[in-house]
Amino acid sequence: MNTGSESKALKHAMNVLECFTAERPELGVTELARLTGLQKSSVHTILNTFANMGYIEQKPDTLKYCLGYKLMHFSYIINSHTGLRDHFLPYLNKIADATREVCYLGMLNDLEVLYLEAAYPAAQLRSRNISGERAPLHCTGLGKAMLAFLTEDEKQKVLSSPLEKFTDYTVTNPEMLRCELDEIRSNGYAVDNMEHEFGVRCVAVPVFGNGGSVIAAVSVSGPSLRFSQQKQLEHAQLIKQTLLPLQYCF
Amino acid sequence: MNTGSESKALKHAMNVLECFTAERPELGVTELARLTGLQKSSVHTILNTFANMGYIEQKPDTLKYCLGYKLMHFSYIINSHTGLRDHFLPYLNKIADATREVCYLGMLNDLEVLYLEAAYPAAQLRSRNISGERAPLHCTGLGKAMLAFLTEDEKQKVLSSPLEKFTDYTVTNPEMLRCELDEIRSNGYAVDNMEHEFGVRCVAVPVFGNGGSVIAAVSVSGPSLRFSQQKQLEHAQLIKQTLLPLQYCF
């Protein structure tokens, strides 16, 4: 990362915030002190400051802390600013209805997939929120679709970092993954064959910004049994055609 | 707010973040310095720290700063944690389809409405993202539905603060508003008659947590011409009945 003068206090404070995850959304002072390596009292002042501003809330019963709802407003501002999600949504819905599978929009952020929205086929009731979720590049359809079109430097950075294994199907060998990326580039779409979640297959197509670089990707995903070789090709074609008006727009 | 030891550095940093709004999503160092009252160099170190952590991004062309996508992950964690949105969504969809109007879910946060989700009738393509948006209590259906059931202290706090006028229909007189709140409590639903946006009417029903206090509200809203007195009553009844299984659950 870039150097330049930094605020240590702020870095510590954000490190505290980052301790909260979906799996571990409530934390106590002692726990946070252990996780961050800070002193309990330091963590306490940080939490106090955040709490007084609404960014952290303290459960009255357990005394534990959790993220405050005020943080949600930042997402709103970001979404309003870029408009990426809003522009894509009608197309996501089209794709979901046509394929009768769940359709995801993810963007590239910090060499990870950042999910922006999901669209469900008309029949299915939408279930859980996905916006803001993160996933690795190397084992998701969206991720591989984007990874294939990154610069050599970025690609190398991802491939040389440890590739976490999620299922028996996760490709953790950089050489094999590199081969697949070549294939993805020539096909124009990526397939995730239960590499992130067992039983789930996924077809993804990259989206390019007006600078020519990948900025996002759109996928459909569902039970592997519904995703035959033939279906995968059909889905890929459909996504490609549907997204045509959005290519090179952002 | 509570006192206790606070971190001035952190407060300043968050004040910088809060300068970014939906209307003003890109800001320069000088502008931020003016808005916060801090020195340019101080703002710069703050921005630098945020940028290195991914919470702020700098546009390469204009050199201006904007909120970083990494902030979106916090919303994801909050949504996953509470599950409020996910639990309500199927019911929102039901209501939207039955009324053929847009259906909103908002919660009470910091004496404001915090929008969590919107559901659109099947025919209509979903448009803009609403999650994380904020609105005042005194002039929205969702807001008034919740305001009516707050404690006297909280009610007083809202009514005694300046009630911003958005349209000719916005009620800015505390006495009149208080009367209306009494009515809302006896009816069990609130009506927003173009008080926030001209031409838009809205019917909202409060949702109570298992502690007995209001935690959220659900509304349908649409062009005023479609919202006759009769329709308003029908919509209110429908929302009430649909939400029954969710009352006193959270």
Added chain:
DNA sequence: GCCATTGTTCGCTTATGCCGAACAAAATTC
């Protein structure tokens, strides 16, 4: 090309953030 405005860097000083230990308040144990 000049001037105005912007973003960035660099010392200096003093405020303040961090630590450590003590205190208070629960939760857990026996």
Added chain:
DNA sequence: GAATTTTGTTCGGCATAAGCGAACAATGGC
């Protein structure tokens, strides 16, 4: 129900680093 452990909270002191101000660099407009 008392003792003990674990938790959240408060307080004083010291070294740090946050914030200031001015100077510098890099734009952009006139």
